[in-house]
Amino acid sequence: xxxxxxxxxxxxxxxxxKIVYYTAQAEPWEPxxxxxxxxxxxxxxxxxxxxxxxxxxQVYPAFAAEYRVLAPxxxxxxxxxHPARSYxxxxxxxxxxEFMQQTCTAPxxxxxxxxxxxxxxxxxxxxxxxxxxxxxxxxxxxxxxxKDYRNTFAAKVVTIPFxxxxxxxxxxxxxxxxxxxxxxxxxxxPDRIYPExxxxxxxxxxxxxxxxxxxxxxxxDLSFDLAQYVPKLTIPTALIWGRRAEFTGPEMGRCLAEMxxxxxxxxxxxxxxxxxxxxxxPAVTIGLIRKFLPLLEKPAASDLPEHDR
Numbered sequence: 001x002x003x004x005x006x007x008x009x010x011x012x013x014x015x016x017x018k019i020v021y022y023t024a025q026a027e028p029w030e031p032x033x034x035x036x037x038x039x040x041x042x043x044x045x046x047x048x049x050x051x052x053x054x055x056x057x058q059v060y061p062a063f064a065a066e067y068r069v070l071a072p073x074x075x076x077x078x079x080x081x082h083p084a085r086s087y088x089x090x091x092x093x094x095x096x097x098e099f100m101q102q103t104c105t106a107p108x109x110x111x112x113x114x115x116x117x118x119x120x121x122x123x124x125x126x127x128x129x130x131x132x133x134x135x136x137x138x139x140x141x142x143x144x145x146x147k148d149y150r151n152t153f154a155a156k157v158v159t160i161p162f163x164x165x166x167x168x169x170x171x172x173x174x175x176x177x178x179x180x181x182x183x184x185x186x187x188x189x190p191d192r193i194y195p196e197x198x199x200x201x202x203x204x205x206x207x208x209x210x211x212x213x214x215x216x217x218x219x220x221d222l223s224f225d226l227a228q229y230v231p232k233l234t235i236p237t238a239l240i241w242g243r244r245a246e247f248t249g250p251e252m253g254r255c256l257a258e259m260x261x262x263x264x265x266x267x268x269x270x271x272x273x274x275x276x277x278x279x280x281x282p283a284v285t286i287g288l289i290r291k292f293l294p295l296l297e298k299p300a301a302s303d304l305p306e307h308d309r
Contacts, residue, residue, distance in 0.1 A: 002054055002200045004061045006030070007069075009079065014098045016091060017081030021072035021103070022053055024064040040104050043071040044096065045078075046114030046138075046276065047217040049172040049181045050201030050210075052078030055113060057200075058282035059289070070103055074116065076213025078204050087216035089119060089224050096123045100130040107132040109296075111289060114138050114275055115217070118226045124235045133296035134237040135289055138275050140248035141226030145255060165211055172214060173205040188244040188274040197279065230259045236296040238266035240288055242273040242280075262300055266292055 003009065008025035011018050024030060041063055045055040053071040060069045073080040075095050076087060085091075096119060100108060109132045112120040117139035124131040171177045178201045183190040204210065216222055241253035250269045257267040268288060273280045 002057060002196060004057050006064065007061070011080075012099065012102045014075065014095050016075045016085075016095055017083055019072050019075060019081075019095065019099055020079040021070050021099070023068070023070050029064045038066070038068040040068040040070060040106075040108045042100070042104070042108055042110045043069070044110060044112035044116045044120060045071075045074065046112075046116050047077070047213070047222070048185060048201075049168075049214055050178055050203070050205030052200065052204040054078070054197075054200040054204070055276060056111070056278055059278045059286055062286045063289075072099055073204075076210070076216075078207070082207055082209035082212060084209050084212050086221060087213050089122075089222050092116065092119045092222070093122050093126065096120060097127050097130065100127070104130065109133045109135065109293065111135045112137075112139070113278065114140065115142060115222060118142075118224070121226065121233055121237075122229055125229060125232045128234050131235045133293070134235055135240070135292055135296070136237065137240045137277055137285075138242055138245045138248060138253070139226065139239060139256070140252060141229075142220065142223040142248070143225045144227050144248070144252055145225070147252070165215070168211040168215060173202070173210065175202055178202050178205060185246050186275045187280055188242065188272055189280065192280050227256060227259065230256050230264070233260055233263040235263060236300070237264045238268065238292040238296060239264060240268045240270055240277060240285070242275055242277050243269055243271045244273065245275045248275075265300065266295060268292075 003022055006024055006026050006029045007022045009020055009022060011020045043056040043060045045051050045053050052073045056071055060071050063069050076082050110120055117136035118141040120134060175198055178198050182193050187193055239253050239257055241250040243250050254267060257264040270277050278285045
């Protein structure tokens, strides 16, 4: 699988198995300074056929000179362990918390995508002491405001025993299936999909037992109504939303942001991209992250004395 230049693989153990993560280990990054003394940024990938930390690989190297960068493959994806189980939202919320506890020594900024971004909000509600700020792309629980992904045809088809694995092996874990998923679910412009992306997703999708996490996602086993949790969020947050995100458009993102403006301080609609702007337009995504990092460190207007507002 693709690992950016100068990055290497490490791992931790969690309740569900080994999580592999990628961090700077060699030239040109390591010799510059002691990475343990740097502030940490954690990048968490979303879900789909063949998802992995590769999703952020065009973005996170841009921060390696200044930050200690960590980009894990979540349980069931990439090079991490793939337990044969029916995954639930709580599995990922728990493992995100475990990963933060084991790899971060101070409150940390997490940059996360899609359904994983929604899990990260719930993790930050449970353990706010672990989080400094959140920068989230298309943070949706896929059952938000009564619009439940589990009612779609795709979700219902994969509830049929044996057919689900057949569909995975023939329709997802193939070069044709991966390209189709990227074109239909993740990208606004198919001409931005290039061979390396398809290869990276395909390698992840073909790992032993990779179908368990993927089918849990497609069935909707991981879905929940994020709107029920957003009012409890206290961590400074920025939302980036692709205008052409399939199933979860920017109107949903604005509604979530309006539920808790004290925590969700920034809402940015990103035109001409779909679900994963970090893959479609990584340079612009890097620019937005750099813009939002210092803004989220400033106190909220309501926290300032009245004469400073």
